Amino acid sequence: MTDPEDPAGELVWFDPDPRAVFPLRLGEPYDTLPDGPSEATFHIPKRLVRTLATSRFIVTTDQDFAGVIRACADPDRPGAWIDTRIIEMFERLHELGHAHSVEVWIAPGGGEAFDLAISHRHAIDSARPPPDGATLVGGLYGLAVGGLFAGESMFSRPDLGGTDASKTALVRTVCHLRACEFSLFDTQFSNPHLEQFNCIELARDAYRVLLADALTRDAAWQVPSDP
Numbered sequence: 001m002t003d004p005e006d007p008a009g010e011l012v013w014f015d016p017d018p019r020a021v022f023p024l025r026l027g028e029p030y031d032t033l034p035d036g037p038s039e040a041t042f043h044i045p046k047r048l049v050r051t052l053a054t055s056r057f058i059v060t061t062d063q064d065f066a067g068v069i070r071a072c073a074d075p076d077r078p079g080a081w082i083d084t085r086i087i088e089m090f091e092r093l094h095e096l097g098h099a100h101s102v103e104v105w106i107a108p109g110g111g112e113a114f115d116l117a118i119s120h121r122h123a124i125d126s127a128r129p130p131p132d133g134a135t136l137v138g139g140l141y142g143l144a145v146g147g148l149f150a151g152e153s154m155f156s157r158p159d160l161g162g163t164d165a166s167k168t169a170l171v172r173t174v175c176h177l178r179a180c181e182f183s184l185f186d187t188q189f190s191n192p193h194l195e196q197f198n199c200i201e202l203a204r205d206a207y208r209v210l211l212a213d214a215l216t217r218d219a220a221w222q223v224p225s226d227p
């Protein structure tokens with residue numbers, strides 16, 4: 001990635017210690033937090049559960065990777081760090097099947113409800129395009145290697161009706177990764193926004209143990225959802 005303090009400088013490799021990851025286990029109920037990292041569950045705020053249960057959004061994957069990464073790269077966003085070099089590199093990785101996006105849309109005919117109690121183990125149907133006339137209002141992208149998904153950036157467009165769109169993308173990504181048998185969702189750094197989902201920090205050595213295991217797994221991103 002580029003250094004936010006010198007975005008025009010060289011691309012650098014960050015290996016933070018501690019490293020932030022999202023648990024890929026959902027709590028029962030979904031707003032219950034565990035006692036420690038070994039039992040960590042992904043936390044979904046109650047208000048977001050209600051948003052998911054409405055028919056506001058439609059969620060797809062790998063239908064507009066270019067649109068997602070360019071929205072994430074908007075230079076007017078605070079702390080913007082994605083430049084044309086990164087865009088070109090990740091678009092090539094996407095063409096090769098290694099980088100993926102999750103898109104959140106608002107459509108003229110309305111969206112679809114997502115019942116966490118029933119659907120939380122379902123993958124996003126990778127063959128499903130957005131409906132005609134849909135507007136991209138949020139999403140995220142990242143890199144998949146074995147059973148690792150390294151999330152890079154996400155965005156939302158509240159001005160277009162996309163309030164909670166990036167959060168919706170995050171929840172659906174966790175459900176997708178579970179369904180596709182990924183074992184590690186790396187988000188690199190923690191911040192107050194991510195902490196509300198129970199993002200946890202691991203020491204570098206502990207993270208590398210999980211990483212080594214994830215890289216041996218044969219997870220597949222593009223798995224059609226259950227009927």
